[in-house]
Amino acid sequence: MTETVCPACSSTHIKLNGHIHNGKQNRLCKDCGRQFVVDREKRLISDSDKALIAKLLLEKISLAGIARVADVSQVWLQGYVSELYAAQPDDLHVLLPTKEAMEAYLEDRFDEHVYKIEALKKRCTG
Ligand SMILES: [Zn+2]
Numbered sequence: 644m645t646e647t648v649c650p651a652c653s654s655t656h657i658k659l660n661g662h663i664h665n666g667k668q669n670r671l672c673k674d675c676g677r678q679f680v681v682d683r684e685k686r687l688i689s690d691s692d693k694a695l696i697a698k699l700l701l702e703k704i705s706l707a708g709i710a711r712v713a714d715v716s717q718v719w720l721q722g723y724v725s726e727l728y729a730a731q732p733d734d735l736h737v738l739l740p741t742k743e744a745m746e747a748y749l750e751d752r753f754d755e756h757v758y759k760i761e762a763l764k765k766r767c768t769g
Contacts (some may be wrong), residue, residue, distance in 0.1 A: 657670050657672040668680065
């Protein structure tokens with residue numbers, strides 16, 4: 644837990660000052676009178692943390708697991724995943740085969756299976 648610092652004057656003479664509407668702890672700077680709420684979600688997540696998270700996302704690890712390992716909140720992680728997702732091009736640069744090419748490919752596979760089945764039949768019936 645790091646020491647709370649006043650966002651206005653950087654004083655560390657802070658006292659608790661009740662709670663705000665959403666239940667978060669309110670604080671009051673004894674030096675300048677500024678009231679503020681410490682929001683842990685707003686802490687800066689470093690680029691190296693983000694790089695690590697991006698790597699972890701490629702593994703089959705749950706978001707909850709990544710959040711624990713990288714020490715970020717699941718809410719932040721969800722937002723980050725959405726951000727990464729939105730940054731991807733819509734087509735992912737994938738070149739889809741034409742319908743004709745796909746049909747030719749499937750026909751070939753079909754023929755292969757038919758051939759295998761015929762061979763098996765022949766073996767069974769001697
Ligand atoms: Zn202050």
